[in-house]
Each structure stands twice: as structure tokens, then as C-alpha cells.
Amino acid sequence: MPIPGAWYKVRMPSFRVETAHGSYHAIVERGIIGRAAEFVPARAGKLFVVSTEDVWQHQGAALARGLREVAHEVLYLPGGEENKRLAPLESLAERMVLAGGDRSSVVLAFGGGIVTDMGGFLAAIFMRGIPVIQVPTTLLAQVDAGVGGKTGVNLECGKNLIGSFHQPLAVLIDPNVLETLPEREYRAGLWEIVKAGIIREPDLFHYLSDRSSAVLAREADAVERIVADSVRMKCEVVTADERESDLRRILNLGHTFGHALEAETAYTRFLHGEAVAFGMRAAMRLGETTGRLSAGNAGQILALIARYGPIPSLQGIAAERILARLVHDKKAVRGAVHFVLPVSIGAVEIVSGIDEALVLDAIGFALS
Numbered sequence: 001m002p003i004p005g006a007w008y009k010v011r012m013p014s015f016r017v018e019t020a021h022g023s024y025h026a027i028v029e030r031g032i033i034g035r036a037a038e039f040v041p042a043r044a045g046k047l048f049v050v051s052t053e054d055v056w057q058h059q060g061a062a063l064a065r066g067l068r069e070v071a072h073e074v075l076y077l078p079g080g081e082e083n084k085r086l087a088p089l090e091s092l093a094e095r096m097v098l099a100g101g102d103r104s105s106v107v108l109a110f111g112g113g114i115v116t117d118m119g120g121f122l123a124a125i126f127m128r129g130i131p132v133i134q135v136p137t138t139l140l141a142q143v144d145a146g147v148g149g150k151t152g153v154n155l156e157c158g159k160n161l162i163g164s165f166h167q168p169l170a171v172l173i174d175p176n177v178l179e180t181l182p183e184r185e186y187r188a189g190l191w192e193i194v195k196a197g198i199i200r201e202p203d204l205f206h207y208l209s210d211r212s213s214a215v216l217a218r219e220a221d222a223v224e225r226i227v228a229d230s231v232r233m234k235c236e237v238v239t240a241d242e243r244e245s246d247l248r249r250i251l252n253l254g255h256t257f258g259h260a261l262e263a264e265t266a267y268t269r270f271l272h273g274e275a276v277a278f279g280m281r282a283a284m285r286l287g288e289t290t291g292r293l294s295a296g297n298a299g300q301i302l303a304l305i306a307r308y309g310p311i312p313s314l315q316g317i318a319a320e321r322i323l324a325r326l327v328h329d330k331k332a333v334r335g336a337v338h339f340v341l342p343v344s345i346g347a348v349e350i351v352s353g354i355d356e357a358l359v360l361d362a363i364g365f366a367l368s
């Protein structure tokens with residue numbers, strides 16, 4: 001595979017992820033999907049592009065140009081969190097076999113986080129595992145879902161409960177595709193970037209504060225900068241800790257609370273990034289009330305979250321019900337709920353055993 005050599009250093013950023021299960025590059029480059037064929041291994045059999053009809057309509061032509069020389073077939077997933085289930089993957093796998101798919105086939109997942117999670121999982125289980133190339137097309141998927149190898153689908157009783165770690169061959173991150181992203185999806189993705197700033201990237205945090213108008217206007221330089229910083233951060237964390245045992249948990253800032261909110265509202269009221277914004281408000285409050293975070297830093301974090309808002313109305317949601325959901329979070333290890341709490345701009349701590357009254361207060365604060 002023509003893994004980029006020196007050229008990427010003079011173009012746009014490429015970050016290496018190294019794990020026990022594979023090493024690859026996540027490349028942030030405008031127009032890179034026009035060169036997608038370069039990332040398909042020379043000896044590969046049939047390439048299956050997994051996408052959704054709407055993503056293909058918006059951005060398929062550019063990818064198709066990049067795959068001109070490669071025999072490929074486009075397969076559609078239905079899209080939507082309610083369809084992030086095993087059943088559509090079984091249908092796609094049947095179609096792949098009928099279309100001549102075998103162990104030499106490769107999947108290219110082209111879409112938002114739902115497609116990268118599902119396409120990645122399809123590759124992980126098709127004939128016991130074939131390679132996947134991730135080509136994320138939402139801001140959230142570019143900075144988060146597309147990188148790191150976590151794949152999976154939902155069960156009736158909970159999100160992402162079936163899945164696998166399946167590291168990709170490469171992640172191709174093309175900021176051009178974000179041009180057609182709806183405003184609400186763009187903002188939801190920005191909150192994951194705010195998260196990156198809070199947990200590990202103070203410079204990114206300050207850039208997001210200082211250049212918020214450029215970021216919101218999707219100015220090219222600003223988008224590239226914040227995407228590249230977030231991707232670099234995620235690649236570093238995944239390289240240091242592939243399987244979410246310790247360091248990788250910092251990526252869950254806002255997610256324990258956020259998942260509870262998503263579950264409580266049946267995944268219909270909030271986008272993932274919006275739920276994370278809510279969750280980061282709660283985590284910020286808990287950081288402050290447990291004496292970890294200064295009032296000054298708390299104010300900065302709140303202001304930045306608000307700058308990329310507003311979060312849709314949280315009316316009618318009971319704090320007690322969110323608290324009850326937290327206990328069921330699958331990330332709770334043997335009953336203890338772990339919280340990622342900010343301690344300053346760019347640093348967090350993982351804490352368990354927090355007094356329930358303080359947790360309830362934090363939820364109440366985030367809901368208000």
C-alpha cells in the first residue's frame with residue numbers, strides 16, 4: 001500500500017496511529033478522497049463502499065472520481081441511530097457474497113459516525129475480518145468516530161452493545177466534504193472538538209475561544225486547524241492506549257452524562273455532540289463542586305460550550321432519571337461510575353466514588 005512518505009509533511013497533516021492490532025495513518029487533507037484509490041492495497045479483491053444514499057448524493061461524485069481505477073460497488077445503509085443495528089449488516093454481507101466478495105475484499109466506510117461504526121463492524125465480522133478504510137464525512141466522525149478502531153451497532157436495550165475493535169488501513173479526512181454538512185450537525189461536531197481542547201489541548205481551547213467566528217463560518221484555515229488538532233490528539237491517545245483501560249477514558253469527558261441524556265430521550269431529541277455538550281457542563285460543575293476546578297476555568301469552559309450552542313431545549317427532563325441512567329452506563333466498572341472531570345484547561349482527572357448528591361446537583365445545573 002502506498003503509505004504516504006515524505007510528501008505529507010509538505011502538504012497537510014498525517015498522524016500515525018500505532019496499536020497492537022495495526023498501524024495506520026489518519027490524513028487530514030483537502031481533496032484527499034479524490035486520491036482514495038492510492039489507499040486500496042494493490043492485491044485487494046473487490047472494494048465495497050458502504051455509505052448512505054444522502055451522503056452519496058452530496059459527496060459520492062468526488063469519491064467515485066477517486067476510485068475510478070478500482071473495481072468497486074456502492075452499498076447503502078439506511079442511516080439513522082434507530083437503524084444502527086445488526087440486521088442491515090446481515091443484508092449487506094449477503095449482498096457482498098452475491099457480488100463476489102471474499103476474504104480479499106475491502107470495505108470503505110463513507111459517511112458519518114453511524115456509517116463508520118457500522119461499516120467498520122461489517123468489515124470486522126465479514127468472513128472473520130477484512131480490512132476497512134475509514135472515510136468519515138461528518139465533523140464528529142472526522143475527529144472522533146472515524147479514528148481509533150471502535151466499531152459496532154446498538155441493541156434494543158442500549159447503544160453500541162455489540163461491537164469490536166477493528167483498526168482501519170487508513171483514515172482519509174477530507175475537510176471539503178464538510179461543506180454540505182447541515183449546520184446543526186456541524187455544531188454538534190464542534191462540541192467534540194471543544195472536548196479535545198478541555199481534556200488535553202489548551203492551545204486548541206484558546207483557538208476555539210478566540211477564533212469562534214471563523215470556526216462557525218467554516219473558514220478553511222480554521223476548520224483545518226481544529227480538525228487536525230483533534231485528530232492528532234485522538235491518534236496520540238489511541239496509540240498510547242488502544243483499549244480504553246486508562247488514558248483512553250479521558251475521551252469520555254461529558255459522555256457518561258451525555259449517554260444518559262441520549263438514552264433518557266430515546267436518541268431522538270439530541271445529536272450525540274449536543275448530549276456531550278450537556279455532559280461537559282455537568283462534568284464542569286462536578287469538577288468545581290468537588291474542588292478540582294477553579295471558578296475562573298469553570299467560567300471559561302462554560303462560555304466556550306455556550307459559544308457553539310445553543311444546546312436544544314432540555315425542558316421536561318428530570319435530573320433523577322438521568323442519575324438513574326448513569327448507573328446503567330456500560331462504562332461503569334463493577335458498579336462504580338467513573339467521571340472524567342476537568343481540573344484545568346487541558347487537563348482532566350478520572351474519579352469514582354463521588355457523593356450522589358453532588359452528581360445530582362451537577363445534572364440539575366446542566367439541565368438548567
Ligand SMILES: NC(=O)c1ccc[n+]([C@@H]2O[C@H](COP(=O)([O-])OP(=O)(O)OC[C@H]3O[C@@H](n4cnc5c(N)ncnc54)[C@H](O)[C@@H]3O)[C@@H](O)[C@H]2O)c1
Nearest residue numbers: 054058112113114115137138140141144145150177180181
Ligand atoms: N467509534 C467511535 O469511537 C465513536 C465516537 C463517537 C461517536 N460514535 C458514533 O457516531 C454516531 C454519530 O455519528 P454522526 O454524528 O456523524 O451522525 P450520522 O452518522 O448520523 O451523520 C449525521 C447526518 O449527517 C449526514 N451526513 C453525513 N455526512 C454528510 C455530509 N458530508 N454532507 C451532508 N450530510 C452528511 C448523515 O447522512 C446523517 O443524516 C453515533 O452512533 C455514535 O455512537 C462513534
Ligand SMILES: [Zn+2]
Nearest residue numbers: 144192272276
Ligand atoms: Zn463522542
